[in-house]
Amino acid sequence: MQLDRAALLDAYRRMRTIRAFELKLAELVAAGKMGGFMHLYAGEEAVAVGVCQQLRETDFVASTHRGHGHCIAKGVDVGAMMAELFGRATGCCKGKGGSMHIADVDKGMLGANGIVGAGIPLATGAALSAKLKRTGGVAVAFFGDGATNQGAFHESLNMASNWKLPAVYVVENNGWGEFTPTEFVIPVKDIAVRAGSYAMASAIADGMDFFDVYEKAGEAIARARRGEGPTLLECKTYRFMGHFVGDPLKYRAKEEAERWIQTRDPLDAFERRTTEAGLASSADLREIDGQVDAVLAAAVRAAEAAPLPDLAEVTRDVYVGGAA
C-alpha cells in the first residue's frame, strides 16, 4: 500500500502524539500529579505506528506494560487516556485500569498488560475469533524481547502456526529486559529466528524507521489476511527512557542511550526522509507539532477537571450481571 500525503501526515501526527504524551506523563509524575507504575514508549514510536497504519479499526492489537504508544497508534482517544491515567471517572477504563491496563476494546485495543508475555496468547485468541467467525480480521501482538523467554510466547506461536491463524507477532527488541541487557538472557542474536521452530514466516525491521516497519508489517498483515498464517516480525528499537518512570537508570551506560537518542530518533528519521523526498515540509510537521501540543494540553486540563470515580465502582464490573 502506497502512503499518500494525508496518510503520511497522519503517521507523523500519531508518532508525535506518542512522544509528546509520554514526555507530558513524565512531567506530571515528577510534579506529583499522577501515580502508579508507568512505563514509557518514547523511542519506539515507529514500531506501533508503522504496524497500526496497516491495520483496520476492527483488527485487534494486544499490548504490554509499555502500552500507551499502541493505544495511540490504534486510535484510542488521548483525552480518555489522559483521564484514565489521572484516575478519573471519564477515563477509558473509568479510572480502574491505569497505565498498565489501559485499553479500549471498541478500538480493537485489547489492553496494556501487567504480565509479561500475557498479551501474546490474547492476540492469538483474537486471531482464532477472526478465523472462525470469518471476519477477515487480523490480530497483532506487541511484546518485548523479554517476553520471548516466556512459555506463553512459544506455546502461542506453535498453535498459531499449526492453525494458520491470521496473527502477526511483533517483538519490540529494545535491547533491555527491564534492567538486564537482552544479550545476558537471550542466546540468539536475532529473535526472529525463533519463528523457525514453528515453521513460521519471519522478518526483521529497523524499528527506528517508520517506513521499514510499515513495509514489513504490511507484508505480514497481508499474508495473515490471505489465510497464509502468522509472522514473527522483529523490530530492532530502543527504549529512550528508563524501564519505569522514576528509574534512576544507573545500570545503563549514558553514552549508549545518548548515541541512540542523538542519531536514531525515529521522528527525526521520518522528518529527514519525508522532507528530502518532498513529501512534506518542515512547516507541515511544525504545524502538526503545535496541534498535538494543544490537544494534549486540553487533555490534561479536561482530565484534571474531571470527576473522580464513584466509590461504588470498587465492586462494579466484577461480573457481567453486577455484584456476586
Place this chain on the structure above:
Amino acid sequence: MTRTLGFGQAVNEALRIAMETDPDVILLGEDVAGGGARSGEDVDEMGGVLGTTRGLVKAFPDRVLDTPISEMGLLGTAVGAAATGLRPVAELMFIDFLGTCLDPLLNQAAKLRYMFGGKARVPLTVRTVTGAGMQAAAQHSQSLYWITAGIPGLKTVIPATPHDAKGLLLAAIRDDDPVIFCEPKSLLFSTGEVPEGDYEVPIGKARLAREGTDVSLIGMGATVRMCEQAADQLAQEGISAEVLDLRSLAPLDEEAILATLAKTGRLVVVDEATPRCGIASDVAALCVDRGFDFLNAPVKRVTAPHAPVPFSKTLEEAYMPSAAKIVAAVRQQR
C-alpha cells in the same frame, strides 16, 4: 546492638548473612542483579526492581543469577536445584505473577517429599512482593498468599516489621521445606529497629504487638500497623485493644489466636486480601470451631472486597482495609 534499618535493607542483610554462612544459598530471579553489573562498564546494578538485592552480585558474583523473564522456568529450576543440594532463594517479582508459574510450587515443591515417601527435601525460599497501596492496579497489587497458604507442603510467612523481615527470612532460608516469604509493598520503605548479626524468628509463631483487654485485633503484614492505629483510636474511647501479628500464615499459630480471644472475648481479623477462602475466614472459623466458648461477640472480618484492585487512588483507598474500618468493626461488636 540494634540500629534503624529499612524493611528492604533488613531483607538484604538477611540474604547476605545467609549467603555468608551457607555456600549452598543462591539467589535467582529477574533483575536480582540487573543491569550492566557484569559488563565492566561504569554502571551500577539495579539489584531487583525495588533495589532489595542491590550489592549482592558484587559480593557473590557466581551465586546471584539474573534469569530471563521466565517465571515458570526460574521457579521450576529453583525447585529442582533445591531437591538436589542447593538452597535457592528465588524471587517472584510480584506475587501476582504466580499466575504464570503456579505449577512448580503447587505440584512440585509442595508435593515432592510426600510423593517420594519422605525421601526428598525442598529447601526453597520464594521471596515475593504483595499488597496494594501504590496504585499498581489489578495485576501488581494482589495479596495472593491465601493461595500458597492453602497448599499442603508449602509454608507462607509475612513479616510486618524490619526486625521480623530479617529474622523470618533467615529462618525461611534455613528451613528444609519450601517457604513463601511475602514482602508487603507498602512496608518496603518503612523503617524499624533491627539487631545486627545472625538471628532467626521462628516460623509458625505469632507476635503479640500490643497488649489489651477488651478486643483482639489480628493483623498480618501491612494490616498490623492499621490494627495498631485503630488501637490508638480505640484507646481514646476507653477501649483497650490487643494486637496480634500473625507473621506466619501457614503454619498458623492457632494457640496464640485462641489465647488472645480467651483474654478479650472479641476478635476482629484484618487482611489486605479478598475475603473468600482466605486467612481472615480461616481465623474466624478457628474462633467458632475451637474458641466458641470464649466469644462474646461475632468475629468481624475487615478485608478487601471481592473485587480486583482498582487503579484510581480514590478507589484504591476505598478498597483497602484501614484503621477507620477496623474501629467501625469494633463498634459493631458492642
